[in-house]
Amino acid sequence: MIAKIGQLSIFLAFISTILTIVLAILYFKKRDFITDNSVKLASVMQFIFILFSYFVLTYSYVISDFSIINVWQNSHTAKPLIYKITGVWGNHEGSILLWVLILTFMSFLISIFSQEMNKSLKVRVLGIQSLVTLAFLLFIILTSNPFLTQFPIPLNGLGLNPVLQDPGLIIHPPFLYLGYVGFSIVFSFAVAGLLENKIDSKWARWVYPWTMISWSALTIGITIGSWWAYYELGWGGWWFWDPVENVSLLPWLTGTALVHSTMVVRNINSLKSWTVLLSIMTFLFSLLGTFLVRSGILISVHSFAVDPRRGLFMLFILSFFTVSSLIIFAIKSPKPDYLIEYRKLGREGLIILNNLLLVVLCSVVFIGTLYPLLLETISGIKISVGPPYFNITFLPFAFILMFFVPIGPVLNWKKTDLSRLINLILLALIVNGVLIISLYAFIDKKGPILAPFSIALGLWLIAGSLVTIVKRFGLSEEGYIRNITRVRLSKIGSNLAHAGLGVLIVGVTIVTAYETKVDRVFELNEKIELDNFQIQYIGIKPNIGKNYDEIVANFIIYKSEDKIGDISSTKRFYRSQDTMTTEAGIYRYFFSHIYITLSDINEEYVVASISYKPFVKLIWLGGFLMAFGGLVSLVDNKKRLKS
């Protein structure tokens, strides 16, 4: 019964979507009969129906209605309530429904809140967004219906993959999707702007907040994903250059380029066709990522039950939007005006350099991820492209980029301040040189030769951004802030994001270069040395949880013979799935972690791998700071829209 209601609601949403598209087309044919309000209303209806069906699905999870196949396959009565609610997006059908929910939510926001926006642009945006929604609704109805029922009704469900029963799962997918799908509205803006012939600084002002919000959400999503992989998968790594991670990085890299190039359009009405192309590409990368992961072409924890029809349908959606949007771009793209209007040594020049580097980084990730697949299809030769490849090809460009990041924001728009630029580059060289030399002198640990370079660049980013922020506050000679109301938050935000990148780089480098790891057998009560710590294994204890049994191995941490804490690392059996997971034990020491995973347990000894990860926390702190900076920069955007 419940399933029928959910089904009906999805169908009604489908009709509203078609209605929106039809109304939007009619709006341009017969303007007298159709107003933009009717298009808006139809968009709002899409959102309401999808929201309702989403609630219905969640409700069936909460009451464990196993007559619905999707609930039966992915839930269990013994599952904690919170995982029943979040488990909705822990499977293919549910997560696609969440995807559509966010798509329609974006339409909803546009309909309700963008009152001052040009009406015909708005109708076009809603129409194109509805086209995307329509494609995904068809996908749901034809291949991934979450409301399919079964009879007889099983007594209990099959349960959720234990790896996914974790707080990380509660927040990782929604943010990631908000990012992915958020770029759909940017895509709609780009195509609508092309059709309207209205790609200008006003267009950029409208699209900028959406770009920024999506970018921040994607940043948070990736950061949480990395954090979750770190403590849940038990490998102790925070980034694996795994294909699935890589495809989420593609829209992030072009999205980062887009955030910057949109500012060029907004402020000096230049670089327009490039920005539109980036907007389109970013969403296409989001679609590509979804296709690659969901089709099962890339195998990972993210690929749920594989059904070839789904892959084919996703491929169809991807090709349709790629071909149609690129054709529209080819026909309607604004003249490459940037050839004349930008100055190569002003701020826009550095943003162009930033875009070039980010696109090259994106191509590194793209080629590194897809090349093995392509090579195997064409010639049958199987190769692996692992972290060593990415380190060699990714890092040089990333280093160049970081060198210039703090310089960009202090240059002026549309002005070739050559002497200033030279001075700043000299300053950068001196600061980095001093930092590198002192780091070489200061760090007494053995590590890669390049590590101090990388740390220096990270510190340079942090310092440069902070100095710019302090300058923005316009301190008087006595050190008071002159006029706090006139501080432009957008400038503070962007510099915070840059500082966040610096924090990230410092964390990444230190933990990669100076991690200490011991991998061995621990006899009972044995003490071993690890960096400045001593770690003692004090025995195992069995334990029974709500839907799992576990064996907990306990360790005590000493620092210079004083006990500073204890941690436990666990092997867990999930009863309903009959699978085992490793729960890493993490001891937090300021920004550093001591990370313990078990490989084998016995009564007298354990085989464990223990590592000291200095400053590893900075990685995620940096990620969050970047996203936070992005959001801060939006705060005074409202004023700009009115001006």
Add this chain to the structure above:
Amino acid sequence: MVNFRFLYLMLIDRSSLCKYIKIFFLILFYFLFFEADSLKASYLDTEDTNIELMEREREISGLLRCLVCQNQSILESNAPLAKDMRLLVRSQLIDGKSNDEIIDYVHDRYGDFVLMKPLFKKYTIFLWLSPFVFFVMGLLFILTKNKKSKT
């Protein structure tokens, strides 16, 4: 091979069995089936060997792919095959072979797929060079276009 699933379900789903018997079996279960003994032996053997060998083992393991895993090196993986391959690396190290010799040895046995860092060959030229070519092309494009605009 013992059917784990059957055995385990038998242990767990008998609600009449009291908690402690269950725990006892759980421990026994580990003890019996996880072949910890052979591993223990191998770890204990190397305890006296110097730290340099351990570090080199880690370095080499990071470059070799675990063939049955999803994009993991044998350093990160806990799969039985990865452990076997690490033992292989270790025994070769103890035999006094150099890093390159060991990687070559594993490469000969398992093919290109085992190398995390792809070789520079005819069919990987594009993979290795494209980023740098793209960068130079992009840079040239921007610079020449800008020159034109000045005239």
